[in-house]
Amino acid sequence: MQRRSEKHLCEGMTLKINGRRVWERIEELGRIGATEEGGVSRLAFSQEDRQATELVIEWMQAAGLQVRRDAAGNVFGRRPGEEAGPLVMTGSHLDSVASGGRFDGVLGVILALECLQVLEDNGCKTRLPIEMAVFAGEEGSRFPGCLLGSMAVTGLLPPDYPYQVRDAQGILLADALRQAGLEPERFGEAKRRGEDIKVFLEAHIEQASVLEQAGKPVGIVSAIAGPHQYHVTIRGRSGHAGATPMQGRADPMVAAAQVIQKVEELALTSKAGTRGTVGFLQAFPGGHNVIPAQVDFTIDWRGISEDERDAIAQETLDYLAQICKERGLTWTAEVTAHTAPVQIQPQVLEVLQTTAQRLGLDYHVLPSWAAHDAMIMSQICPVGMIFVRSQGGLSHCPEEFSTLEDITQGGDLLLHALLALAEPLV
Ligand SMILES: [Zn+2]
Structure with a gap:
């Protein structure tokens, strides 16, 4: 030099x-x-x-x-x-x-x-x-x-x-x-x-x-x-919080709760340190005494390894599909950001x-x-x-x-x- x-x-x-x-x-x-x-x-x-x-x-x-x-x-x-x-x-x-x-x-x-x-x-x-x-x-x-x-x-x-x-x-x-x-x-x-x-x-x-x-x-x-984000919508059947028996409900909020737990579990066990966050959630019609007809929430994944991040995101969607099937719910997940x-x-x-x-x-x-x-x-x-x-x-x-x-x-x-x-x- x-x-x-x-x-x-x-x-x-x-x-x-x-x-x-x-x-x-x-x-x-x-x-x-x-x-x-x-x-x-x-x-x-x-x-x-x-x-x-x-x-x-x-x-x-x-x-x-x-x-x-x-x-x-x-x-x-x-x-x-x-x-x-x-x-x-x-x-x-x-x-x-x-x-x-x-x-x-x-x-x-x-x-x-x-x-x-x-x-x-x-x-x-x-x-x-x-x-x-x-x-x-x-x-x-x-x-x-x-x-x-x-x-x-x-x-x-x-x-x-x-x-x-x-x-x-x-x-x-x-x-x-x-x-x-x-x-x-x-x-x-x-x-x-x-x-x-x-x-x-x-x-x-x-x-x-x-x-x-x-x-x-x-x-x-x-x-x-890079962020990889979804807007998720789960639809079920609304009803009276007291009058509707627990058996046979189609409650999208419970499915959302399970998915949110899954997000944390997958992020905590990620090998590449991928991070997962649900930072927004909204219930419709949204009343303390109403089983929601619909729940919307976001999932935000951040990863240094794109392969791992996207695999975890897909695993979450597969889990969401399975839960919704079991509970008689329908769902959509729209990708709102996907950056390498x-x-x-x-x-x-x-x-x-x-x-x-x-x-x-x-x-x-x-x-x-x-x-x-x-x-x-x-x-x-x-x-x-x-x-x-x-x-x-x-x-x-x-x-x-x-x-x-x-x-x-x-x-x-x-x-x-x-x-x-x-x-x-x-
Ligand atoms: Zn800045």
Whole structure:
């Protein structure tokens, strides 16, 4: 390997992010949509979300980036390289769940901005351009379906998608986009070509406590679990809770209870650590003294091993079919999400690990059990993820917290990984 001189600041590992600036920006964004409990509510395309995005655009422009917004509301800020492309991309999202935390998504956006600003301030030139991305509508807490912005970028949504979905108030996505100054009729133009993107890196809080338990400030993600979700409907025969004898009932709630237990049992005995959750259940007509005629519920499977995850999901459906047959019930199961798990490419892992080692960081390699924009971006380009330790593993709540020290280490890792991938020129 060629030995490099350490004279220039852009070489070696001397360049550092400004953790204090990162912290102040996270705090400033945390005031937009702040809740009394100390968290934030910034639902996609809401006034708060637009305000946060506009503030970040101001910072991006001040950092000398070439800023543009696509028709899905994603914002990109480019720092040109000596060559036109392919580019190295990094970023995350600014929207939150209702009553969420101040770090989820924001961290990856502000660290991306910080890295580009540090390169700019130090006059570091790269062969390839680096672009930061602020993806719109990641959380899916207003319109159905999450990861909206990155799905538009990867072409996973039809061009007329904004005319297909409404929020709980009945507002059409197209109208929400228009209110945000966007042109929904051009939604399809948000799609980008994978060959133009060399790699996408996302820094994110861990949202679990693996790093905390391992005593490590940062993590390098080895795989991203893919969700496989169903909406299940079981139909039976309604009746009076008192007058109807127990024998001969066709009660869909009891069948649902058995299936829910099966989900837990299969997940607990899974060899690949597949996780299963029933997070929604509704009975019709729904009265304390009525045997339900129908029960609807969801099943959410997450797995690093696609084969195992899908096999367990099928085993659950077979069990559901058997139970319904025995009890004289009918059922349907509609697949609402089916995404393959992402295995991070060895070359990207290698760059992140080597960079962490050269920085002397104490890191841990772990899978991500939550979905992220990086999971979607992997459909068109190689991806990598950096995790920052979450205090108490808490996330999607006002208590969400990461320390300035941990964030700074994650930021330095992102900075030098970006630099290595974009190839510094000195
Ligand atoms: Zn997030």
